[in-house]
Amino acid sequence: MSNDYGNELIVTVVKRGWSEPVLEAARGAGAEGATIIFGRGTGIHEGKTLLGIAIEPEKEVILTVVAAERTDAVLDAIIAAAELDQPGMGLAFVLPIRRVAGRVHMFRKNEVAE
Secondary structure, three states, X not given: OOOOOOEEEEEEEEEOOOHHHHHHHHHHOOOOOOEEEEEEOXXXXXXXXXXXEEOOOEEEEEEXXXXXXXXXXXXXXXXXXXXXXOOOOEXXXXXXXXXXXXXXXXXXXOOOOO
16 A cells, blocks of 8 residues: 555654653664653453552553655664564554654655745
8 A cells, every 4th residue: 555655654652661662762773763652561460460450561651654655674673672573572663654643753854845
């Protein structure tokens, strides 16, 4: 599926504290930056406790917009840095960007001069 801007969104969900290695790897592979959102996961480990204290499954969600031709390289770098090939380390997926509202530096360079 092609999009007007030729960009895609890589969504990476990792355990708290793992966003910095993900960001470094993504930038090293050609990403310009990212947005980090903090969250709480729900799943098979949600009800675990340690000494009677509930363990909150805290997560970091990293949103990285990249040029479509860089997506594979950036995703591969993220997978390696976050050890996503190991069970329980997190996940990453790619979504096409169909439309954009607002003014973002990476989208401005693709605008047609009026």
